[in-house]
Amino acid sequence: MAVVKDYPNPFERSPANTIGVIVIAAYLIYAAIDMDLSLARFLEGLGHGSALLDRMFPPNFTRWELLLDGLIESMQIAIISSVVGIFMSLFIGLFAARNMMPAWVSSPTRVIIALCRSFHPVIIAILFVKAVGFGALAGLLTLIVASIGFIAKLFAEAIEEISFKQVEAIRATGASFTSIVLFAVLPQVFSRFIGFSMYQLDSNLRNSTMVGIVGAGGLGGTLFSAFQRFDYDFVTAILLTIIAIILLGEFLSGKVREIFQ
Structure with a gap:
């Protein structure tokens, strides 16, 4: 029963x-x-x-050269900011891990990460536009800050969840701190870090078009100009292009995750 x-x-x-x-x-x-x-x-x-x-409707692709220029700039902003932001997040996330660093190192680093996550990318883009002027540099700096705020936080949390047995085993051999990180820490979090990185690249592809609306370069500036001219059929062409790029990025990120899993 x-x-x-x-x-x-x-x-x-x-x-x-x-x-x-x-x-x-x-x-x-x-x-x-x-x-x-x-x-x-x-x-x-x-x-x-x-x-x-x-x-x-129907969408107007007759000005494809203007569309292509904005698209290329957006992709350049997204890719460069992702590579730089992810590389910096490797070190910042490690410094923020409380099981690997003393409190006087991890606490200030976590404050820096929190500051990077405190504001929406559009707000950060406005600040950088005022600081360095209109163009791709403002968008690049904006997305680097956004990448650090996301990747470094998740990377630090992933490091804090690792098994410390491997760390202690390699430390017992008298290995340097760099060797401990390379051979005991990174192997345990590498697949997760790849997943975080692919998600951030996908996010930067979207945000690179959004920050352009406030003058930070990319396809967003072209989109905003089209709205101002009431050129709505060209707006549709831009939106369809953005959707296509996001779907392509999603497909490629899925393939990369399959390779490293």
């Missing part, structure tokens, strides 16, 4: 749960009223959206 276990009901009602639901519902209603959200505005927006779609 099968024994049926009596599991607790995760949705069991209680006064605290009821009050919480009421408070959340009341806040959602208040926020909707405060932002002037209504069904009439939504339906009106659908009408405008339908008119916009009519102007966006």
Whole structure:
């Protein structure tokens, strides 16, 4: 005879749960009223959206040279920033690992990583545009900062989860710190690091078009100019190109993960 276990009901009602639901519902209603959200505005927006779609199709690829120039610049920004950011993250992530470094090293490094992750890439791009001017350099620096904020954090956490038996075994042989990292730490986290890196490259491909909207180079600047000219059929051509590049990057990153797994 099968024994049926009596599991607790995760949705069991209680006064605290009821009050919480009421408070959340009341806040959602208040926020909707405060932002002037209504069904009439939504339906009106659908009408405008339908008119916009009519102007966006069919896509116009006649200015393919302009499209290609922006695309090449975006890819250059994404690839260079990914390589530099990932390389820097190797060292920064190692310095942030609390099981490998003393607190006076890991704590300030973690503050640096947190600062890199504190702001959206568009905000960072605006700051770099003001600092170094319009163009690809601002986008490159922006995505390097974004890469460090993501990769270094995940790399540090991966190092903190390693088995320390290999580290102690190699350390017992009198090996240097560099040898310990190369032969005891990296082999345990290398496949994960490759996965992190491929994801960041994919992210930088998307962000390289986004930061261009604020003047940081790339296809985003071309997209923003097309919107300003109400050139919506060319906008569609740009958007389809971005989608194609992202799908290609996703395919290539999947192949790279299969190779290193």
